[in-house]
Amino acid sequence: MSDVDALARLAEVIESRKPANGGDPEASYVARLLHKGPDAFLKKIGEEATEVVMAAKDADHGGDRARLVGEVADLWFHSMIALAHYGLRPADVVAELQRREGLGGLEEKAMRKAREREAGKS
Numbered sequence: 430m431s432d433v434d435a436l437a438r439l440a441e442v443i444e445s446r447k448p449a450n451g452g453d454p455e456a457s458y459v460a461r462l463l464h465k466g467p468d469a470f471l472k473k474i475g476e477e478a479t480e481v482v483m484a485a486k487d488a489d490h491g492g493d494r495a496r497l498v499g500e501v502a503d504l505w506f507h508s509m510i511a512l513a514h515y516g517l518r519p520a521d522v523v524a525e526l527q528r529r530e531g532l533g534g535l536e537e538k539a540m541r542k543a544r545e546r547e548a549g550k551s
């Protein structure tokens with residue numbers, strides 16, 4: 430079973446927790462966040478991103494790398510709740526990464542800057 434399958438399965442569970450699909454905020458953490466709305470899960474994303482940074486800095490100094498894995502999992506999980514809310518799936522993110530495959534970040538940035546310069550002229 431691939432990594433992407435696991436993300437797709439989790440996306441299905443998240444989908445089933447939407448208010449429109451009968452998700453129960455009393456019984457489900459995901460349903461509770463979706464019920465509270467974007468402010469609630471976007472705040473969690475901000476917190477989890479900070480925790481990723483702190484865990485990585487800790488790992489730099491001999492800290493537990495498993496903690497970093499856990500914090501990244503929390504960040505991905507909460508990001509997937511946001512994707513679901515906006516009608517998107519992990520497959521959309523994977524497709525975007527696939528689109529970028531082989532296009533170096535520096536090369537992409539140079540192309541983007543050139544496009545911006547062109548747009549500025551017109």
Ligand SMILES: N=c1c2ncn([C@@H]3O[C@H](COP(=O)(O)OP(=O)(O)OP(=O)(O)O)[C@@H](O)[C@H]3O)c2ncn1[C@@H]1O[C@H](COP(=O)(O)O)[C@@H](O)[C@H]1O
Nearest residue numbers: 439442443446456457458459460461473476502503506507
């Ligand atoms: N992957 C996860 C997952 N990762 C993290 N969490 C929860 O996310 C919360 C993370 O918040 P924190 O670490 O900040 O801890 P906290 O202090 O409890 O958080 P808050 O009080 O601030 O909300 C915790 O309550 C975790 O239990 C998750 N909850 C659910 N899932 C998946 O989502 C599925 C559906 O979950 P329910 O909708 O709850 O059934 C589960 O079967 C899992 O596969």
